[in-house]
Amino acid sequence: MLLFLPSLWAQDAASQSLNKIYDALRRADYATAAARTDSALANYFKFTPPQLAKIHALRALLYDFEGKSAAVAQHFQLAIELDPNLQLDPLFFSPKLQKLLTDLKSQNPANSESTNDKADIVQPEIRYVTVPDPRIGAAWRSLLLPGWGQLHKGQKKRGLFIAGITAGLATATITFHILRQRAERNYLAATDPNVILSRYQKFNRYHKARQNFAIATGLVWLAGFMDALLVPAPNLSSKIGLAPQLSPRAQSLSLRIRF
Numbered sequence: 606m607l608l609f610l611p612s613l614w615a616q617d618a619a620s621q622s623l624n625k626i627y628d629a630l631r632r633a634d635y636a637t638a639a640a641r642t643d644s645a646l647a648n649y650f651k652f653t654p655p656q657l658a659k660i661h662a663l664r665a666l667l668y669d670f671e672g673k674s675a676a677v678a679q680h681f682q683l684a685i686e687l688d689p690n691l692q693l694d695p696l697f698f699s700p701k702l703q704k705l706l707t708d709l710k711s712q713n714p715a716n717s718e719s720t721n722d723k724a725d726i727v728q729p730e731i732r733y734v735t736v737p738d739p740r741i742g743a744a745w746r747s748l749l750l751p752g753w754g755q756l757h758k759g760q761k762k763r764g765l766f767i768a769g770i771t772a773g774l775a776t777a778t779i780t781f782h783i784l785r786q787r788a789e790r791n792y793l794a795a796t797d798p799n800v801i802l803s804r805y806q807k808f809n810r811y812h813k814a815r816q817n818f819a820i821a822t823g824l825v826w827l828a829g830f831m832d833a834l835l836v837p838a839p840n841l842s843s844k845i846g847l848a849p850q851l852s853p854r855a856q857s858l859s860l861r862i863r864f
Contacts, residue, residue, distance in 0.1 A: 622645050626645070635670055643664075658683075658684040665678075668680065740836075741834075744830060747830045751826050751830075753768075754833030755833060758839070760838070767828075771829065774825060781814040782815045791804050792805050
């Protein structure tokens, strides 16, 4: 089960980062809250889309404190793209901001136009794209053939390791099953009491070995299935969006896509 620890740790770290932003807001330490939201957005690939939507909403809240209405709308729009069902916490967000979010949800993003003459517009414009999670497909593949799911997710070394271990244990299980059947026939055919005892002991050894290897095979098979289902694919989280970069000219924009 150690295979699942990195994924669980990453999820917990992302939740802690989000909680630290809320803690700074509760203390009215807006400078710290802004620094933490900017840091989280710079490392957007560490968060799930709903978590990232909340961070954008909190950044909109902080921009509202600064009176930057265009930046507020932009971050709310990004939050909606990530989580169309986003709900704002009334403890932090005023009715005015909640109404703004509701209005933005009802608008068609294609009809929104930028107003470059406003000084508080944030450049560049960011758009997020989500990537299908391959873990469901990997899970049923690992259920059919251990290691196949990991190969499907691009985890070649892990997939080959799981496949090799499972194949070795399954081979041992089959081998001891065959030896057990032979020993059982010899044991049942024996008539001499001394021979019966020795043959029974041999049969019992093969029987226990077969059982142990069969259990081990099942456990590795199950671990491979759970690993395929729970552990994210390499760089899956980094495919969540586009990282913007401004070019030397003010009116041009280049985009860097992380894969």
